Amino acid sequence: MTRFDLTLPELELYRPEVAEPEDFDAFWERTLDEARAFPAEPVVERVSSPLTQVEVHDVTFTGFAGQPVRAWLLLPSGSTSPLPAVIEYLGYGGGRGLPHEKLEWAASGYAHLIMDTRGQGSGWGTGGDTPDPAGTGPSSPGFMTRGIQSPDDYYYRRVYTDAVRLVDAARTLPQIDPARIIVTGVSQGGGIAVAVAGLVDGLLGVLPDVPFLQHFERAVGLTDAFPYQEIVTYLSVHRDVVEQTYRTLSYFDGVNFARRASAPALFSTALHDQTCPPSTVYATRNHWATDAAIEVYPFNEHEGGQGHQWVRQAAWLADRLSTIGATSA
Template sequence: MDMLVDWPLERLRDYLPDRDEPADFDEFWADTVQQAREVGTPALFEPYDARLSTMEVYDVTFSGFAGQPVRGWFLIPAHLDGRLPCVVTYIGYGGGRGLPHEWLTWGAAGYAHLVMDTRGQGSNGYFVGDTPDPDPVGLPHTPGFMTRGLTDPQSYYYRRVFTDAVRAVDAAREHPRVDPDRVVVTGASQGGGITLAVAGLVDGLAAVLPDVPFLCHYRRATEITDAMPYQELVTYLKTHRGDVDAAFRTLGYFDGVNFATRATAPTLFSVALMDAVCPPSTVFAAYNHYAATDKDITVWPYNGHEGGAGWQFPRQVELLRRVLG
């Protein structure tokens, strides 16, 4: 049964928890991103016949973490000329890049659009994926992605994913039809968490649009929801009782709350008050710590993890029209 799953909205708006941030957070990420850029090669944009007469479509391969190939789609409105603003999209948990015709909305609104595949994902029954994760960790983990390499930040799964996401912005900025000063990042759920990571790691973004973001305020999430995927962490720690401190130390490097404090681009979040997957307090923790003064959050009081769904898009376009011109 749907119900409010967290605190009243008035308390959520004021929720500014202490952050659990490793002392070498910035050094860790600067080194990780620099290493990826040093071994990277130029992105490949290969024309792809998607049977779409109003959209130019390209099959993209770019260098992600450790130079490893990551797939994507690049779509651009066929009727527009010159350099365009570009929206980079990150995908929800378990999903892959899918098929080009599943990503027409941003192009229809007049933007170039790069969709990043998520390594190792894309087999959950909806969007198909095409990017392997060649760095599997042989340590025990709960089925899923949340606990792969959990006890060491160097080997944690989301180190690779977040680095891929930074490099996706680099790839978009390389394309001659993209205005590199007008790049926007967005995504829902896991995609929203990835969006926040990129917002804290990449300079000069034009806007940041995280919807019902996952991967935020991990400890509280494990304490107040029994929904997946956060339950993967609970299951792992229930079993590996001695790994609790090491696990949360690792998660400190990947917490959207910590990335939010470094994010300065204009932003529009969304949150749903009946969302048990990404509880509202975890979303507000990131939003309230988000460093930009130009920020807003859309509250969907009677929705679950679907959030605003299609209702959020017009609000996002309104923000982009204002900040991009």
């Protein structure tokens, strides 16, 4: 795969104008107020597991419209005081899987919450457990155009709300320090983390890894890769709804959340990535309202840095925690 996007010096300066609806803040305030009107106390049940150094808990919390959403909570065995927590959102098509598949954060001393993505979990991995009860109008296969006729009905309104509500739920758990919560994810999960960063105050950090759902207009016009191609397919059939489609997407574009982010971030991108083109990642990073570092993998595609990036994330978080500790001392 050859490079197809801007050069690295051009990416560093790329800060495009991205459409933002006038009622963006009002839309999300209303959405979250409606969701928070439902009882929020999560149900947490210890799960028997062959793991001896990590405790596994099955969590059910209240998401969009009061609907139940599933998550795993992994804790270092024997932990007694509230821990910093990493909340992870998942890549497109995957579910929360099995708890033993993601041990690195709990093995490093963090509480680790892994959110199921409603309606997904059958594209790869070991499955998901959360349905999406909402109906949809005409859409192309996949999730990108479900309910795209209106921001109120769009699929990612429900997903982003679930993600915020998991932060709310995490802050009520005795095992977690509510002042030390980090959100992260790869691809779709990175895009969800960006949205949460723009909707939730008081996060310790944000770790979007090759994030999806950024700068929609450029992504759709630049790459022929899926999932962005789902939007192309939809518009190739519904030729007269282009303006409305992009208006809906503007409520969910990572760039618009970046402008509202209050926590520092560590991004990653790969210069051969045709799934989430690097210019779309830089568009969000360069609009980030506070500090935002980025790791660049010049010769990788959408896999990005994988384990190498996790090592960088762990070091970045350790530095954040030591800085916060020194400040509070």
